[in-house]
Amino acid sequence: MKNQNDTYTPILVGIPTEPVGSIPRPRELQEALLSHEQGNLTAEELEPLFDEAVSETITRFEATGSPVVSDGEQAKSSFATYTLDGLDNIAPDGMIIPFEDGHIRRLPRLTKGPFKYGVYAGSYLPRAKKFAKRPVKQAVISVSAMSLLYPEDGVPDYSREHFLSDLVKEAVADIRSCFENGAYQVQIDFTEGRLAVKLDPSKQLLQQFLDLNNQVLSHFSEKEHQRIGIHTCPGGDHDSTHSADIDYGELIPMLLTLNAGNFYMQMAGEKNPEASLKIIGDHLRPNQRIYVGVIDVVNETVESAETVRDRVLQAAEYIPIDQLGTTDDCGFSPFSDDVATSRDTAFAKIKARIQGTKLAYNELISKM
Numbered sequence: 001m002k003n004q005n006d007t008y009t010p011i012l013v014g015i016p017t018e019p020v021g022s023i024p025r026p027r028e029l030q031e032a033l034l035s036h037e038q039g040n041l042t043a044e045e046l047e048p049l050f051d052e053a054v055s056e057t058i059t060r061f062e063a064t065g066s067p068v069v070s071d072g073e074q075a076k077s078s079f080a081t082y083t084l085d086g087l088d089n090i091a092p093d094g095m096i097i098p099f100e101d102g103h104i105r106r107l108p109r110l111t112k113g114p115f116k117y118g119v120y121a122g123s124y125l126p127r128a129k130k131f132a133k134r135p136v137k138q139a140v141i142s143v144s145a146m147s148l149l150y151p152e153d154g155v156p157d158y159s160r161e162h163f164l165s166d167l168v169k170e171a172v173a174d175i176r177s178c179f180e181n182g183a184y185q186v187q188i189d190f191t192e193g194r195l196a197v198k199l200d201p202s203k204q205l206l207q208q209f210l211d212l213n214n215q216v217l218s219h220f221s222e223k224e225h226q227r228i229g230i231h232t233c234p235g236g237d238h239d240s241t242h243s244a245d246i247d248y249g250e251l252i253p254m255l256l257t258l259n260a261g262n263f264y265m266q267m268a269g270e271k272n273p274e275a276s277l278k279i280i281g282d283h284l285r286p287n288q289r290i291y292v293g294v295i296d297v298v299n300e301t302v303e304s305a306e307t308v309r310d311r312v313l314q315a316a317e318y319i320p321i322d323q324l325g326t327t328d329d330c331g332f333s334p335f336s337d338d339v340a341t342s343r344d345t346a347f348a349k350i351k352a353r354i355q356g357t358k359l360a361y362n363e364l365i366s367k368m
């Protein structure tokens with residue numbers, strides 16, 4: 001069935017700007033999700049609450065002037081674990097990821113094979129497209145993050161090789177499901193790149209992660225690569241990070257060997273963005289667009305449009321304007337229980353990104 005969204009063609013004037021994705025969930029939804037977890041609310045009873053949260057999120061997104069919107073991941077349990085919803089071969093005691101402020105997130109662990117996703121990200125799109133007038137992007141979790149589910153001591157009768165071969169098929173199907181459901185862009189959340197350098201300074205782990213992602217990307221055409229992007233950040237949870245202490249320059253040259261058309265790169269929160277931008281400029285390949293992070297999601301202060309403009313102008317010194325875009329440094333709430341940032345703050349920051357990007361574009365073309 002066709003609706004207005006399928007025929008919508010965005011007019012590409014100016015510097016493209018896109019969100020990373022997540023928006024804090026409304027309090028009523030948070031409470032309902034908790035009730036559901038405790039067995040006091042059925043999945044069916046959650047549906048109208050998801051509808052309401054997604055509808056309100058998209059209305060507010062469009063009011064910021066954002067040319068591309070997302071559903072704010074209102075129905076995703078987290079950016080990383082939505083794929084596991086409903087599975088019975090997962091235990092909660094997997095790998096631990098420590099954050100700088102001392103809190104941890106624990107990944108689940110695979111207990112038996114074969115491995116299949118419980119949910120594909122494309123399944124979130126029909127609801128979003130019901131409410132959206134603008135193009136909707138959809139995020140998926142990277143195959144490399146999912147690979148961490150496999151425990152070090154193995155799974156009975158299910159080798160790591162067998163798991164990885166099943167996993168790559170599932171990651172490809174996850175991205176396909178987004179295109180089939182009308183995603184404008186698909187963003188692969190690859191937040192473990194910098195963490196990989198922290199865990200293994202020899203960068204062998206990073207190379208393994210990149211190889212897995214390129215294996216998934218090899219299933220898509222050049223044309224589809226232009227609609228696939230990679231998000232990188234040092235983690236963003238409860239206003240804290242997990243790998244910001246690793247020099248960005250250790251990651252960037254290798255990151256840009258991924259065969260994707262777009263890169264959504266955290267930058268506003270960097271201590272020395274200029275050095276990182278220069279490295280991007282030196283390693284950028286044709287047909288790659290860098291969406292530079294101009295909104296610091298860990299800092300609660302709302303940027304002014306002028307601050308955003310200056311960040312864009314600085315990026316434009318190193319990245320050609322036809323390969324430049326802007327984005328937020330990360331999602332505002334990658335895990336559904338993270339309410340460190342308010343919805344009002346998130347949308348005010350997004351509005352500043354849109355306005356500041358416009359200001360920068362006007363200044364750049366006036367000098368051409």
Ligand SMILES: [Zn+2]
Pocket residue numbers: 191231232233234235236329330331
């Ligand atoms: Zn992120």
